[in-house]
Amino acid sequence: MTRYLLIALLLPFAAAGIIPLAYRGLGRRLGWFVLTIPIALFAYFLTFLGSVDAVYLRHTWQWVPSLGINFSLTLDGLSLLFTLLITGIGSLVVFYSIYYLGSREDLSKFYTYILLFMGAMLGVVLLDNLITLYIFWELTSISSFLLIGFWHTRSESREGALKSMLLTVMGGLALLAGFALLYVAGGSYDFRELLERKELIASSVYYVPAVALIFLGAFTKSAQVPFHIWLPAAMAAPTPVSAYLHSATMVKAGIFLIAKFSLLLGGTPFWYYTVASFGSVTLFLGGLLALRQVDLKALLAFSTVSQLGLIIPMFGMGTELSALAGAAHIIHHATFKGALFMLVGIIDHQTLTRRIDLLGDLRRRMPITALLMAIAALSMAGVWPLNGFVSKELIFEALLAPPFGPNVWTWSFVVLAVAGSVFTTAYSLILAHRILFGRVVPARHVTGYKVDEGLDEDHFDANEFVERAHDPPAPMLLGPALLVGLVVVLGIYPFPLESSLYQAVAAASLGSVPHHSLHTLPVIGWPLLMSLVALGAGALLYVNLERVAQFLEATPRRWSANVLYEAALRTLHRVAESVDRTQMTGFLRDYVLFTVGAVVLLMGYSIVRGLLGGLRLDLAPVTLWEVVALGLVAVGAIMAVVLHRRIPALIALGSVGAMVSLLFVFWNAPDLALTQLMVEAISTVLIVVVFSRLPQISRESASGRYRAANIAVAVGFGLMASLVSAIALGNVYFESISHYFVENSIPLGGGANIVNVILVDFRGFDTMGEITVLSIAALSIRALLRARVKSQRGKTS
Amino acid sequence: MNMLILRTVSPIHLYIMTLFAVHLLLRGHNAPGGGFIAGLLTVAAIILQAVAFNSRHAENLLPIPAGWFLGIGLLLAAGTGLGPALTGAPFLDQTFTHVNLPFFGDVEVTTALFFDLGVYLVVVGAGKWILLTIADERRTEDEHQGEQPSGG
Numbered sequence: 001m002t003r004y005l006l007i008a009l010l011l012p013f014a015a016a017g018i019i020p021l022a023y024r025g026l027g028r029r030l031g032w033f034v035l036t037i038p039i040a041l042f043a044y045f046l047t048f049l050g051s052v053d054a055v056y057l058r059h060t061w062q063w064v065p066s067l068g069i070n071f072s073l074t075l076d077g078l079s080l081l082f083t084l085l086i087t088g089i090g091s092l093v094v095f096y097s098i099y100y101l102g103s104r105e106d107l108s109k110f111y112t113y114i115l116l117f118m119g120a121m122l123g124v125v126l127l128d129n130l131i132t133l134y135i136f137w138e139l140t141s142i143s144s145f146l147l148i149g150f151w152h153t154r155s156e157s158r159e160g161a162l163k164s165m166l167l168t169v170m171g172g173l174a175l176l177a178g179f180a181l182l183y184v185a186g187g188s189y190d191f192r193e194l195l196e197r198k199e200l201i202a203s204s205v206y207y208v209p210a211v212a213l214i215f216l217g218a219f220t221k222s223a224q225v226p227f228h229i230w231l232p233a234a235m236a237a238p239t240p241v242s243a244y245l246h247s248a249t250m251v252k253a254g255i256f257l258i259a260k261f262s263l264l265l266g267g268t269p270f271w272y273y274t275v276a277s278f279g280s281v282t283l284f285l286g287g288l289l290a291l292r293q294v295d296l297k298a299l300l301a302f303s304t305v306s307q308l309g310l311i312i313p314m315f316g317m318g319t320e321l322s323a324l325a326g327a328a329h330i331i332h333h334a335t336f337k338g339a340l341f342m343l344v345g346i347i348d349h350q351t352l353t354r355r356i357d358l359l360g361d362l363r364r365r366m367p368i369t370a371l372l373m374a375i376a377a378l379s380m381a382g383v384w385p386l387n388g389f390v391s392k393e394l395i396f397e398a399l400l401a402p403p404f405g406p407n408v409w410t411w412s413f414v415v416l417a418v419a420g421s422v423f424t425t426a427y428s429l430i431l432a433h434r435i436l437f438g439r440v441v442p443a444r445h446v447t448g449y450k451v452d453e454g455l456d457e458d459h460f461d462a463n464e465f466v467e468r469a470h471d472p473p474a475p476m477l478l479g480p481a482l483l484v485g486l487v488v489v490l491g492i493y494p495f496p497l498e499s500s501l502y503q504a505v506a507a508a509s510l511g512s513v514p515h516h517s518l519h520t521l522p523v524i525g526w527p528l529l530m531s532l533v534a535l536g537a538g539a540l541l542y543v544n545l546e547r548v549a550q551f552l553e554a555t556p557r558r559w560s561a562n563v564l565y566e567a568a569l570r571t572l573h574r575v576a577e578s579v580d581r582t583q584m585t586g587f588l589r590d591y592v593l594f595t596v597g598a599v600v601l602l603m604g605y606s607i608v609r610g611l612l613g614g615l616r617l618d619l620a621p622v623t624l625w626e627v628v629a630l631g632l633v634a635v636g637a638i639m640a641v642v643l644h645r646r647i648p649a650l651i652a653l654g655s656v657g658a659m660v661s662l663l664f665v666f667w668n669a670p671d672l673a674l675t676q677l678m679v680e681a682i683s684t685v686l687i688v689v690v691f692s693r694l695p696q697i698s699r700e701s702a703s704g705r706y707r708a709a710n711i712a713v714a715v716g717f718g719l720m721a722s723l724v725s726a727i728a729l730g731n732v733y734f735e736s737i738s739h740y741f742v743e744n745s746i747p748l749g750g751g752a753n754i755v756n757v758i759l760v761d762f763r764g765f766d767t768m769g770e771i772t773v774l775s776i777a778a779l780s781i782r783a784l785l786r787a788r789v790k791s792q793r794g795k796t797s
Numbered sequence: 798m799n800m801l802i803l804r805t806v807s808p809i810h811l812y813i814m815t816l817f818a819v820h821l822l823l824r825g826h827n828a829p830g831g832g833f834i835a836g837l838l839t840v841a842a843i844i845l846q847a848v849a850f851n852s853r854h855a856e857n858l859l860p861i862p863a864g865w866f867l868g869i870g871l872l873l874a875a876g877t878g879l880g881p882a883l884t885g886a887p888f889l890d891q892t893f894t895h896v897n898l899p900f901f902g903d904v905e906v907t908t909a910l911f912f913d914l915g916v917y918l919v920v921v922g923a924g925k926w927i928l929l930t931i932a933d934e935r936r937t938e939d940e941h942q943g944e945q946p947s948g949g
Contacts, residue, residue, distance in 0.1 A: 670829035674821075678837035682924065685844045689932050750893030750907050751826035759831060760909040760916070764889040767912075768874055771919040775867040778923035782930045 002059035005073050008041055009126055012119030016112045023108035031098035034111045038090035038118065045083045048075065049500045055508075056080065058192075063132070068189045074128040077504025078259055081327060082125040082252070084501070089248040089338050090118050092479040096342050097240040099476040100349065110150060114244070117143035121249055125256055128191040130179040137175060137217070140253060141168040144245050148237040160233035163565065167230045171220025175257075178213030181206040195264055202268065211265050214257065215274060222254025222308045225282040226561040232301040239345030242297060247304045247341050248334040255308065255330065259315040259323075259509045266318045269404055275316025276409075280416040282309030287423025291545070292553065296344045296354040296435070299427055300337070303380070306420055307333050313413065314395060319403050320514035323506035324498070325394035328518065330505075331497070332379070332387040332490060339376040339483035340431065343369055346476060347435075351469045356430060360438040365469045368477055372484045374432045379487045381428035381538065382421065382531055387490035389531070390520055392421070396527035397517075418530050425538020426545065433542070440467065494518050593713055600716040607723050618730030625666060633659045646691065654684050671755040800849060807849040811858070814842035822917055826905070832913035836920025843925055852932035856925075863929070866922025874915030877908050 015037050023030050048056050061071040075083070094114065101107060120143055123136030142165075149161030179189065185204035186194040194201065201207060218224075223231040234246050245251070258275060265271060286306025293299040311333065314326030346369055347362065348354045363370045379386035382393075399417055402410040471477065490497065498518045507513045522528050541548065583594060636659065639652035657680030664673035702710075741754050741762060749757035759767050818838040825831030847855035878889035893907035 671831065671834065674829055674834045675837065678834060678841060681841050682837060682844060682928070685841070685848060686928060686931065688848070689844075689928065749826075749891065749909070750905060751909070753825060753827050753829065753831070756825045756831040756913070757909070759833070760826075760912045761889075761891040764878065764891065764909075764912060767916060768878060768889065771871060771874060771916055774923045775871055775919055778863075778867060778926045781927050785930045 002057055002073065004044065005057055005059070005075060005126070006061070006071075008044055009073065009119065009122050011037060011041065012115040012122065016115035016119065019108050019112045019115065028103065028107065030107045030111055031094060031101075034115065035091065035094045035098070037115065038087045038094055041122075042084065042087035042091055045080060045087060048080050049084075058128070067131075068129075068183075069131045070129050070190070071132060072128040072190060072192075073126050074192070075126060076508040077501070077506070078256065078508035079125040081330065081501055081505045082249075082256055083122060085252070085331070085334055086118060086121050086125070086249050089244055089334055090114075092338065092342075092482060093240045093244040096243070096345070096476065096479040097238070099473065100240055100345055101238065110147075110238070113143050113146045113150070114241075117147065117245060117250070121253070124253055130182065130189045130191065134172065134176050134179060137221075137253065138169065138172045140245075140250050141165060141172055141221075144168070144234070144250055147241045147245060148234045150238055150241065151236070154236065156233075157236040160230075160236040163233045164230040166569075167220050167227050167565075171217040171227070174213045174220075175217030178210045178217065181210035181213065185210065191260070191264065198264060201264070207265070208270060211271060211274075214261060214265070215278075218254035218257040218312075219278055220254070221257070222251050222312060223282075223305050224254070224278045224309060224312065225285050225305075226564070228282060228286065228302075228305040229561045229565055231305055232298050235295070235297040235301050239297070239341060239348065242300075243338050243341035243345070246301070247337040251304060251308060252311075252330060252334075255311055255315060255326070258312060259326065259505070262315050262318050262509050263511055266316070267403075272316050272318065272403055273409060276313040276413050279309045279311075279313035279316065280413045280420075282306065282312070283420035284309075284416045284423075287420040287427070290427045291423055291430075292549070294356050296347065296356060296359075296431075297341075299356070299430065300340055300344060303424070303427060304337060306424065307337065307380075310395060310417065310420065314398060315509060317398060317403050318510065319398060319401060320506065320510065320512075321394065321401060321517055322398035323509045324502050324514050324517050325391055325398045326509075327502040327505035328394060328494065328498070329391035331501075332391045332487075335483045335486045335490065336376040336379040336386075336388060339372060339480040339487065340380070342480040342483075343373045343376065346472050346480070347469075349476075350472055356435060358440075359435040360440040361436075362469065363436040365467075366471045368471045368481075370436045372477070372480050374436060375484050376480075376487060377428040377432035379491065381425040381432075382534060384522055385488075385491045385520060387487050387494065390491055390494055390518055392531060393519070393523075393527045394517060396530045397525075400526055414530075418534055421530070421534030422537040422541060425535050426541040429539065429542040430545075492520060494520065589710075593710060596717050597709075597713045600713060600720055603720050603724065604716065607720065607727065610727065615727050616730045617726055619726060620729075623666075626663065629659045629662050629666070633663075650684060650687055654680060657683075669755075671753070803849045807845050810845055811842050814838055814845070818842070822913060823910070825913055826907055826909060832916030833920055836917045836924065839917075839921045840924030840928065843921075844928055847929065847932055852929050855932075856929055859925070863922045863926035866918045866925070870915045870918030870920075870922060872915075873918065874912050877912040877915065880908070 015034070019030070019034075022033050026033055055074060055076045057073070057075040059073050061073075063069050063071050094111075097110070097114075101110065117140060120136045120139035124133060124140060127133045127136060145161045145165040148164055149157050151157045152161075182194060182201065183189055185201045185206040186197045188194050188197075201210075220227040220230075231246060231251065235242055237246070262271070283306050286302050286304075286309055290299050290302035290306060293302060307329075311326050311329050314322040314329070317323075344354060347359065347366070350366065350369075351359065351362075353359065362373075375386065379388035382388045396414075396417065399410070399414050402413075404410075495516070495518065498516060502518075503513055503516075583590075585591075633656050636652045636654075636656035640649050640656065643649040643652060657676060661673040661676035661680065664670075664676060741758055744762075745751060745754045745757045749761040751757040751761075818835040821830035821838065822832055822835035823830075825835070843855050843858065846858060877891070881890035881892070882888045889912070891907060891909040891912065893905055893909070895903055895905050898904050
């Protein structure tokens with residue numbers, strides 16, 4: 001059984017690998033081929049539904065056992081929820097994209113990235129070893145980067161892709177650091193092994209920094225304030241991507257992480273208050289910012305930010321209610337938000353605009369789209385009897401029963417949640433009412449309106465398109481219709497999913513199975529009152545939106561986290577440039593000076609420290625012939641520097657090499673001597689060949705300081721090299737393994753020449769790497785020189 | 798410069814050096830030598846021709862493009878590694894056997910020789926490519942500046 005799980009994880013990657021081939025055979029029908037993969041995976045993962053075991057399947061394949069890095073596939077309730085989300089929404093999105101993507105798009109690239117993402121995301125939720133989890137975590141960032149930048153000719157796509165990459169990868173690195181600290185505290189990278197040492201970790205001094213770093217990873221991925229800025233920028237991606245990665249799956253990876261780690265690290269006030277504060281502020285600000293968007297997709301992006309802020313504290317609280325509420329809302333949010341994204345994509349597709357102020361009266365022109373849109377948006381607002389209502393009630397109920405007792409903080413979380421829900425209602429009504437029932441405003445009356453790049457400005461009238469808009473072909477509506485169907489069904493009868501999935505998720509996150517708590521009929525109580533306040537105040541806000549718009553706009557834009565991001569980016573560029581200017585002079589001699597100087601300083605420091613610490617110098621007696629040869633080496637080296645004519649300097653340099661190979665002969669290393677001779681001969685020829693390119697050597701006119709630095713670095717390097725070799729011989733910390741080679745060269749390698757047997761047999765892998773490097777070097781040298789020749793040719797002709 | 802002597806002697810050298818390189822390659826497992834040294838020696842032989850005549854002449858001595866040497870050499874080396882891996886032995890596990898050939902007598906055959914041959918081909922390919930590209934650049938530049946090639 002576990003083998004199937006491994007196949008399930010590898011399937012998307014394998015499919016991504018053959019996409020280019022499949023594209024040749026299938027052409028525009030490629031999407032149908034891709035569609036089979038998420039559907040098959042979805043069906044596979046569905047078979048696990050039903051029981052609420054803590055862990056369904058677990059198997060470990062060794063990868064780097066010496067470092068504790070293994071491929072531990074683990075399927076528990078939490079990962080089951082996410083695998084279903086990834087493959088289920090994945091199927092719908094792929095199906096939708098078949099109709100969404102135009103005939104000119106690069107399908108092969110698109111589906112390769114989508115499959116890559118699917119596999120990476122499955123890896124994140126299925127792998128239990130922290131290092132492998134981290135690897136797949138970063139893979140999702142990379143595939144997201146590629147997908148956001150899919151329309152790479154547009155600058156906003158590139159900027160959005162870069163922004164999301166920088167922020168999420170920064171978070172990913174923090175995550176890696178957090179994992180490393182966990183390893184220090186708990187002595188393992190395996191999640192289950194760490195669980196057994198839970199108390200040890202909780203009492204460790206590394207607990208708080210590790211948790212903070214893991215939070216940084218989770219919050220950047222799940223777009224929590226102040227890292228939320230990448231999500232609106234990511235809306236430059238094609239709409240199927242936004243629906244898939246940036247509303248349903250990838251942005252929930254942070255939630256997954258917090259849910260997973262709450263079992264290990266949760267249950268402390270630090271954990272709860274940090275998660276709840278970030279989440280609540282995000283919920284509030286996301287909702288507020290969503291209200292002032294004019295682009296439908298941007299509105300959905302901020303709404304996603306806000307909803308993520310609603311879910312995240314649920315897994316920080318660690319109560320039965322909250323875990324259940326969080327699990328339910330992950331699925332519920334994925335259904336209505338996925339549907340909304342696809343519907344907005346349809347509207348964009350049919351009317352060629354996503355501007356809220358241009359759209360209106362879609363109820364009559366696109367009735368089916370409008371109906372689905374209204375249901376999904378009302379569910380987001382939390383209207384009975386849709387699924388948004390069910391999970392929101394539970395969330396409010398959970399918020400009212402905080403784990404460490406009510407205090408001023410928990411009350412402020414409640415207030416922020418209600419306020420955020422008021423905004424949610426208001427922007428949901430924009431989707432459910434304004435663009436469906438509102439008037440169509442002539443484009444020229446809209447301030448700040450700019451025509452899309454690809455369209456001819458003179459002949460473009462947005463109204464024309466809005467007027468002529470109609471429902472898309474049925475297959476395109478199928479995905480959103482299925483999701484909206486779920487919105488309704490889960491609103492009326494969510495109980496099967498509760499007992500088969502939500503409880504399992506909560507069990508995986510809490511360690512114990514919670515009681516049934518979902519209710520679909522309104523129950524008189526505080527949660528219902530909060531919902532009613534949110535709906536009523538939200539409706540009021542929507543009606544008076546024109547009046548409060550000025551107030552909304554008044555929030556200074558320079559407080560945006562974007563300002564911070566751009567300042568950081570600018571500083572980074574400036575620092576990099578200044579480093580560049582000091583170091584990258586374009587003169588080889590400077591590069592050598594910096595590099596060798598740094599080596600001398602670093603190694604010199606440790607040599608001096610080592611010598612003071614009692615390193616021994618154990619030197620062998622020197623024979624007369626060695627003295628003669630070494631003396632000649634020294635003479636040759638000095639001559640090479642002092643002589644100012646090329647041929648003599650070259651001969652002096654060659655004599656150094658010849659003497660060194662003579663020394664090898666003294667020391668019974670004929671292979672080395674031969675190699676050294678050959679290298680010497682060839683490099684001499686090489687220098688002769690390039691002679692005609694070298695400028696005439698003239699008297700050095702460098703400043704005294706520069707020369708002094710050169711001399712100091714050169715002498716220092718020589719001194720250091722001789723000290724290192726002398727010390728290395730005198731201080732043996734490990735037993736030499738050379739006797740193994742001597743003994744086994746003939747019996748195991750079948751060769752009397754130990755050097756060669758080592759090269760081709762004992763250390764064959766090293767040689768393999770070396771010849772690969774050599775090939776790459778040859779290729780690059782050729783490419784560089786060819787490019788030079790070509791550019792010079794271009795200049796002269 | 799009068800290159801008459803060099804030009805007369807170097808073709809003969811080509812054979813001697815190449816033959817010696819093959820000798821070094823084959824005996825490498827048991828006596829000083831091996832793919833790397835043999836490769837360098839072959840490169841030196843080619844370079845000698847480039848110096849004595851010109852780089853185009855040297856290039857035409859082996860009409861197979863240098864890139865092929867790199868590719869075939871790498872494939873050969875990796876192939877000898879993959880062979881044992883397919884039978885369950887570790888990657889790059891080498892083996893050897895003795896065969897009795899007429900005339901040569903007892904000859905040791907090692908899989909390591911094929912690996913070494915791969916190393917040899919890569920070194921020859923890389924060396925030839927790098928040196929001839931540099932020489933070639935000089936040539937094209939000389940042609941552009943309308944100067945005589947300095948070899949003449």
